[in-house]
Amino acid sequence: MLYRALAVVFLFVATVSTVFATGAAAQSYTFNSVRVEGNQRIQTETIVSYTGIKPGQSISAGELNAAYQRILDSGVFETVELEPRGGTLLISVKERPTINVVSIEGNRRIKDEDLAGFITSKSRQVFNPAQAEADAAVIAEAYSQQGRIAATVTPRIIRRSDNRVDLVFEISEGDTIEVERISFVGNQVFSDRRLRRVLQTKQAGLLRTFIRSDTLIEDRIEFDKQVLRDFYLSRGFVDFRILGTNVELTEERDGFFLVFNVQEGQQFKFGEISTSSEMSQADPAVFQDVLKVRPGVVYSPALVENSIARMERLGIQQGIDFLRVEPRVTRNDRDLTLDVEFVLTKGPRIFVERIDIEGNTTTLDRVVRQQFRIVEGDPFNPREIRESAERIRALGFFSTADVATREGGSSDQMIVDVNVEEQPTGSLSLGGAYSVTDGFGIAIGLTENNFLGRGQRLSFSISTAQESDEYILGFSEPYLLGRNLRFDIDLGVATRSSSFATYDLDRRFFRPALTFPVSENGTVQLRYGYEASEMLSRGEEFDNSTTPPTPIPTSGAVITSEIDQGRRTSSALGMSYSFDSRLTGLNPNAGVLFQIGADIAGVGGDNKYIKTNAKVIAQQRVMNEEVVLRASFEAGALSWQSDTPSRSIDRYILTPAIFRGFEPAGVGPRDQSNGLDDAIGGNYYAVARLEAEFPLGLPEEIGLRGGVFYDVGNLWGLQDVNTVGATCQGLPGPCGEDGSWRHVIGLSLLWTTGFGPLRFNFTKALKKETFDKEQTFDLTIQARF
Template sequence: MKFRRWLIRGLGLACLILGGSLLSGGVVSLTPRIAYAQAPTASSIIVQGNQRVESDTIRSYFRPGPNGQLDAFQIDEGVKALISTGLFQEVRPTIQGGRLTITVVENPVINRIAFEGNKKVKDDQLKAEIQSKERGTLSRPVVQADTARIVEVYRRSGRFDVRVEPKIIELPNNRVDLVFEITEGVKTGVRVIEFVGNRAYSSYRLKDVIKTSETNLLLAFLQTGDIYDPDRIEADRELLRRFYLKHGFIDVRIVSALAEYDPNRRGFVITFTIEEGEQYRVGAVDVQSTVRSLDPALLRVKLRVYPGDVYNAEAVEKTVEDMTIEASRQGFAFATVRPSATRDAQTRTVNLLFTVTEGQRVYIERINIRGNIRTRDYVIRREFDIAEGDAYNRALVNRAERRLKNLGYFKNVKISTEPGSAPDRVVLNVDIEEQSTGEFSVSGGYSTADGFMGEVSVAERNLLGRGLYGKIAVQYGQYTKGAQLSFVDPYFLGYRVAAGFDVFYRQQLPTSYVSYETDTVGFSTRLGFTLREDLAFQLRYSLYQQKIVLAPNLTNCNNINPDFVNTFPTPDKFGTTPALTPPPGFAGLANCYADGEASLAVKSAVANGPVLTSLVGYTLTHNALDNNKNPTAGLLAEFRQDFAGVGGDVKFVRTTADLYNYREVFPDIVGLLHL
């Protein structure tokens, strides 16, 4: 009853206030406000608890109104601003007697950041990934974000069992040590790769297309693509899509790439779901030009697709590039080539039309290179056929992006554009993510001719971040020994000329097939020129010395024992008197009779001493393969000639030629003709 009386009185009071307001034409404010007997001013703020941050700095976050006083809203905004700085754990305002007291608890300063338990990832790498810094303030939300980032770094390297626990060790003077305790775990591999919906190509064939591979228990220590990497899986989806487009499946969709951890297999099962569609062939092909004075006939010679061929999206893309470059050579720098396709579902053909139009006059204002840590800027810029100030051409930008990807220096390459300082200006942004370019390989084998053999090599494709190639290899075997040093500069003196040299030493010991030892030492230099996209020319010079060493028992049987000469005299230094069995008293000559003697040619080479060979040569290579790693179609032809006699001791001419013709006979079956 008492509660009801209070409720009735409250409602009555509210009605009186509301009625009076309406009669007076006023507006009722329903926003609660805190009223102070005496509002504080900025000069009356008292700061407590601060040790490192100046009091005036804290006061500056509280901005009074026009009357110089602070209301509840302004105090609340000041508290929020102080908290957002990350310098304080707590900010507590109190008002008493017209004075505002701000009591703060500062975040401690990080004295040291340490990592414990990390063996596979170095401290410097982890420190570069986290936001917490030594001599900075400690923020618990930032520490949690750093913990998640460390976990992500390990998972990117395939260690999904990683555990990271941050520890905060308090020190005097409001300082702390931040320690991340890491349990790395083992690498999580890809156990099974499955494909769903693939009818035209087998799973075995598609596994060759993608970069991710299944773990081979015997060769796991040599594999790099068998570790689960989400970025690599996403790149594999694009590789599969381009593969199908290259083989005529223009409606292909890579629906999903699902990764599931299988505890029984202790690894991931990757499933790619594919909708292939139908395979199309090329119907009619035509070239039209709306640019005055540009004859389409000049561009038709650049076609890479012809009626009757299986539709190839990559060939269409290269045709656009070649036509664009040819139009630029003819003086039409802003010409744009646009391909259009008309499908006929009944005949499964695609009619192609390449239309050349006058593009918008846009120039490249600037090229920004971002993400390169080791690689120098000029190594990236030299892959562009256009520079700052040139006419913008999308086809040439696409070519540069493809070249950068083919270098093998980068994990990801993306070129994007943004508006420049004027409507006719554009800025190119080249975003790259570097990857490891070093290689260490160990190989071995056995053959009846050479016995056991092994090789250890160290190579670097991006030496010193300058795009240079260097390799050191050492071979050691039962009958062979050798070493080789190689170096290549793909852009010699800033031009697209590959210059390189090799220094080598080889020793071949006598075997059951070769009855003498050869020692070869020398060097070679070479220059390579790219004449066209599919045609290369290499000029080389080699100088090497070869020495033949013959075992004493193979020089002449008569020379083993001086007394043997009186019994079986020889007419000259290369003559010999054959004998089936050693005479009495000469049983120690069994090896001579069992192994026989070296040929006269070999003994002549021994007598003449080391032979110096000096030769020049060239190689002409035509490469029209669809894929250098796993070709399924195309032609590879090489013609080589060497001319010895430019000095030295020997003269000869050597001519060799090879022709490789690949054709896909059936899906997953590629025919090879080698001449």
Template sequence: MKAGSKFLNAVSAFALSAGVVVSGASVAVLASPFTAEAAVIQRIDVRGAQRTGQEAVRSNLTIRPGVSFSNADIDESVKRLYATGYFSDVKISVSGSTLVVSVNESQLVNQVVFNGNRKIKDDKLQSVVQTQPLGPYSEAIIQADIQRLKEAYTSIGRSDVQITTQVAPVGQGRVNLAFVINEGDRTKISNINFVGNQAYSDSRLHDVLITKESGPLSFLTRKDVFSEDKMRADEEALRQFYFSHGYPDFRVVSADPVLDESKNEYTITFTVEEGPRYRFGDINVESTVEGVSGESLRGLVETKSGDTYNAKEIQKTMEAISKKVAEAGYPFARVTPRGDRNFQTNTVGVTYLVDQGERAYVERIEIRGNTRTRDYVIRREFDLSEGDAFNQTMITRAKRRLEALGYFAKVNISTQQGSAPDRVVIVVDVEDQSTGSFGIGAGYAGNDGLVLEASVEEKNFLGRGQYIRVAAGGGQDDSRTYSLNFTEPYFLGYRLAAGFDVFKSQTSSNNNYKYEEQGFSLRVTAPITEQLATTFKYNYKQIQYSPDGAFSNLSAPYQDLVNGGKYLQSSVSQTLTYNSLDSLTLPREGIYATVTQEYAGLGGDSDFYKIYGRARYFHLLSDELDMIGQIAVGAGHVVATGDNLNVFDQFTLGGRQIRGFKSDGIGPRMPNGDTIGGTTYFTASAEVSVPMPAVPEDFGLRASVFADAGSLYGNKVTNTAGILGTDNSLRASVGAGITWASPFGALRFDYAVPVAKEDFDKEQRFRFSMANQF
């Protein structure tokens, strides 16, 4: 490196000659024994920036004419120019009073294409890579893009994907870039093992996990896709399971995924430490909040002495107390559970401490990671907003609500210090997941025989949190069904679920007539508590009869309706729903009950008042065997508010309530077999189910045994001479069934034998249907 005399004149800070040349991202300095602190140049000469332009280069320099600079400024300028990605080489030198910046421009990317991809579309891959058309061609960025693409394929279960690149020059310093993708086979999960579990079997713990072992239908469910995030979620699911079943000392010692590259399969091993099982000891509530006594809050306590320790019940109690105290005018109140563990009796006493807490306000709610779901859909699950008093219990409740929506693969809520000591920033990190589904279902519905149905369902329509479902089906004897369902969960910005249902169906009966039904309903559901809700509904139905075959065989009630043409039913109804189930898909504990009252007489041909309901109680009989018991009871009664009831104003009863009989196969009917329904019914059922023996639990097969009983009686329809079965004689059946949680929905196969029946009842021992419990 040679020192120039002009440079000695320009830089008075150098005692002897010095030269500076910067090439690449490093700075090389040759100087005299005297220290060089600063220099000044009068102009900047840019060379080689043909496409980029000289001004673009100058704007990335920290050095300005007439302003002193140092070696650190030169180094920073070089780094900035490289960081743009538009230059493959950068050199900075000083010649006299001129700063010379020489650059070699990188090639520009003319076009980015993807070849060989079938499982992930081009637009999604394009959003993953940083290399973009008209951007710089950078080997470092491209290698990082390849890694991002591999991670995208790993997230859908293809860890052995191979990605290379091809570059084609197109002139004028531009190139076309192609990512060549060999997607490979799906990476499976061959085994999920547990070490250290004594209280629960491997199969029971498998049911807790989100991740499942690969099976014949895994390509549909996609539950066997490995990811670190899912494994962390599985660890948390295991913790919550044990904490809610009496094991507060439980911990996951380790979770080890091992990939066998030769087989392209993962083996995941969870090592756990269960600890002893505990029950609740003494339960107390203490309050330091003026005007709020602990005794006044005891009625809100969910945890009971002697019950198995359950962390969920503790959380519910904290939320209930916090809400009550906030309503009393103390929004900053804090509820803290204090445990008193007795190792000799294996009990945990819990004291809920209620104090004022520190005054803090929500400065803002920051939402991150939602690429599809709108921000307001997430915000509305919070019972607080910007400016409100900060309450940790409400944050926990919002997290539970967001997880229950099913829109997100993960939900994490954290807090950060705001702009002042009493200001808190709530940070919500979410990851959107697929919420749409296409289903093909099959069932057996009485006289219609085999019925097929196809449906398209979206739980988060356009990211707005709306639910929409379109379905069409058909079966034997020209049976057809069509339906459209839509629900807006927050109508007019309130926690009101408003929606509508439109339907049309066509069936035939005994070759006597065709039955067509079409109509709609408008509904709105309002929560009363976390577990109790009420639904108001308007229903409109139009029924049309037309001759089909031996028209003269019609019994009098049907003959009258045919002669009358269309039959209209206009009604309003109100339903109370209580739901304390731990799961809607496979409940093990809790109650689901509904009571509906309906009044018809708002125009149309019907005038009646109905009240009916059903309750189901679930209880886990054996943790080890995952044996679930359930008891269901139902009843209903209808009275005429006009002169008489019409034939289809009354209740019908059959195989859905008492298995072993056809649909509408029980109760009053005409001598020719036409059912006319009844005014009163009651039903009862008991069932026990366990996972299918010798079948992996991940298959979702459960076997059950059951007993059903009930009766339908009474009649207020005119023209019913010779009617049979108006008394309340009992019908009953026993049987066994198999339920399959298939990718198309829960399918149920039942075989029941009637043990109490009337001669005119219609039997159907085998029943195959979509298992719709609620």
């Protein structure tokens, strides 16, 4: 009986629930009119349009709720109520206030105008609390990017009349939380010090006020991870992995400890290098010959890419279209080598339909197109597109530059889309400098790197120091006539009044030049130089102890005769060749720079001469790249062919930048007549420099490194020089005409500061002449703000 009673009750309840549910679901409304109350700025017709309800239309309860939601979602009302009253629908609303003004308070580190760019809430807009909170979050993120992760931003409103509010963002900036220490776990080949130099994030140092890279920024850490991978891969560590990063607050909660957990793996070198061809017209032996990679070289993906590019260029030269080079790598764990087989294959028959460029409001299309080595109608090459994108980004004209491809009008056509965003390309530079040679000085420079959107460079610089002034107007066109031909021209005026000479110098010059590549690492420059120069006397001085006062010579006999020549002009044609493997060589830790050139004057002008120069610099990093070894040799020769004798400013003068340990013009032939000591230069010079730079074991955030060096040099030769009246230590003839080798050793202290690099040189001449002018200390400061 009990079970039957429960069953009857359950059946009754279920029946009643079904009847009521059906009735509710079936409930409908029909409104003949819609009335709106509470609106002030928003018109009634607009609110009614949000509902979507038409007079006489039958709607369900669900549709009525949807109408309510549409009015609320418009974002202009604080509250919305819908009340059916028979055939009339009453809508009661309360409008959101409008923003009167937007202000920012409490900010000191970031200016108002900078923060205003992050805020989307504007004056005379409808106030939206959600939007205000989003603006506050964006401002807080801007502070976080500067290392102030404790900064808080609170949006507040001040109510005004006429349903208006003032929106105020109250900022509490908090303290900067810096990266106190960057360390690595798992690294054995490279020290923490070496790896820290690779990263963009830096440890907090003494000059943290001027260096902002010591704050913790998440995007920067992600960039550092990629930089670390590239660093190890370029050195043959193909199994390198970053297992994770760990960030911890210090106990005082005023700094971070950043730890990179890495796994280096083994270093691999190139094994067997071979080339095979799947195309009958491509001879693998010919393509093998263009490869520069050899077995035993440390493996690097960049070297493989360079080899592929070199082979594809050869294919274009031989007229082989759609040639693709596929590297097939075989790993040999036993001897830690990677065999690379370059397979010449035929790529898909796809052409470039067109290249579309968008976003360049100032820069001309041709400036972007010049970075492509392909044009419309050429075979499509994905690797070439990637390299072109890198060249566009390297221009520095755009804040963003995206290059993508898509299918064109047919399956065998591709469209290349280039989307760029312009950025300012002009700059004003203010700098300060000090050197023992020229004293204190300032430099002001105006530069526009994208003049009139043509990719040209226009610059004007003023350099003034205690003993020299220089004004130069320069212009550069990197792609003259649409070719990889750089055109440069400089116009300038320079004056010098050095304490190391007994005369002043006035120069005016005009120097156009053409530079073009002749190989992967080699360039040739053809130039012309016109110069009008004059050596000026500093005026007469008199000995007032005699009656009448007698003139005191201000220059020696040689310099006096050269001053008497007045203004002379030189018109010279020159050519130089430069080979630089420091950036694209096979070894990332070594490089060679070789330069040789000659200038021939006599194409007009007063002076006739042949002047040749040569320079070789070799650099190698050793001891896991902690120590830099550098050797250089520099030499020059002057063959004077004018009937008029040469002047000191035409001959070579050695400065501390060339030969350390001596004053400017402190080495070489001298004239000691008239009780003076004039440097008169020489026709030949040769200088060799050996140096090493190494860490001092101090925290690298201080920026101090040490160095030792050994210099040996000579300056000699006075052919075609008027030496009448010259003396040396009371004897006829100038000093040091035949020359002698000087030897100098020294210690250097290199300090990288927020103001610029400082170099302190402490020197000792092991061998010199009695008439040389030794300089045991040299300090050079170069700052640019």
